Amino acid sequence: GAVVSQHPSRVICKSGTSVKIECRSLDFQATTMFWYRQFPKQSLMLMATSNEGSKATYEQGVEKDKFLINHASLTLSTLTVTSAHPEDSSFYICSARDPGSRTEAFFGQGTRLTVV
Amino acid sequence: GESVGLHLPTLSVQEGDNSIINCAYSNSASDYFIWYKQESGKGPQFIIDIRSNMDKRQGQRVTVLLNKTVKHLSLQIAATQPGDSAVYFCAEKNAGGTSYGKLTFGQGTILTVHP
Numbered sequence: 001g002a003v004v005s006q007h008p009s010r011v012i013c014k015s016g017t018s019v020k021i022e023c024r025s026l027d028f029q030a031t032t033m034f035w036y037r038q039f040p041k042q043s044l045m046l047m048a049t050s051n052e053g054s055k056a057t058y059e060q061g062v063e064k065d066k067f068l069i070n071h072a073s074l075t076l077s078t079l080t081v082t083s084a085h086p087e088d089s090s091f092y093i094c095s096a097r098d099p100g101s102r103t104e105a106f107f108g109q110g111t112r113l114t115v116v
Numbered sequence: 117g118e119s120v121g122l123h124l125p126t127l128s129v130q131e132g133d134n135s136i137i138n139c140a141y142s143n144s145a146s147d148y149f150i151w152y153k154q155e156s157g158k159g160p161q162f163i164i165d166i167r168s169n170m171d172k173r174q175g176q177r178v179t180v181l182l183n184k185t186v187k188h189l190s191l192q193i194a195a196t197q198p199g200d201s202a203v204y205f206c207a208e209k210n211a212g213g214t215s216y217g218k219l220t221f222g223q224g225t226i227l228t229v230h231p
Contacts, residue, residue, distance in 0.1 A: 034218060
């Protein structure tokens with residue numbers, strides 16, 4: 001099946017710094033990617049839809065100035081958590097749809113962000 | 117709607133038993149449903165999917181049942197194995213959505229399989 005790769009798998013940063021997470025589609029082109037956040041023992045919550053060549057669409061309650069999304073190519077979307085705070089600590093997961101597959105979405109392996 | 121659960125339901129079974137994991141969805145306009153398995157520290161892994169024009173679909177050791185009348189989805193795992201222990205999520209896609217691949221996730225169920 002299609003492969004979606006996230007990097008890094010885990011990151012620890014100091015409060016007030018920014019962290020960038022990358023999401024790549026390895027064997028297909030994805031015009032649309034999705035970013036989710038998952039807190040411990042909870043479900044995945046959609047944060048935003050990343051659109052290649054245009055602005056991301058954010059879900060209600062998600063601060064677009066804090067969670068910067070860039071989708072500069074058909075195989076790469078990045079999520080930057082700006083001025084991170086401990087409450088931003090979470091598991092961030094991206095997904096992408098392979099147009100050539102009947103499966104709706106493939107997920108990356110996730111990034112564990114810890115802000116200290 | 118979106119899942120906001122604070123505590124995931126749990127299901128404990130013995131190895132070899134059949135497992136049934138349930139999911140209720142709220143959007144009657146959803147036309148596509150997927151079951152995902154998520155192991156600790158990893159992203160969701162696709163298990164099986166079903167479209168709204170079907171009520172049953174079978175895979176290897178897994179069966180998904182869809183009851184649109186009561187908006188209920190279930191995942192049946194036959195001969196459950198310790199390696200099946202994980203969190204299982206159902207997800208739905210709205211037929212009216214403009215973004216392919218945009219999913220709404222259910223609450224999730226923790227499955228524990230005892231040897």
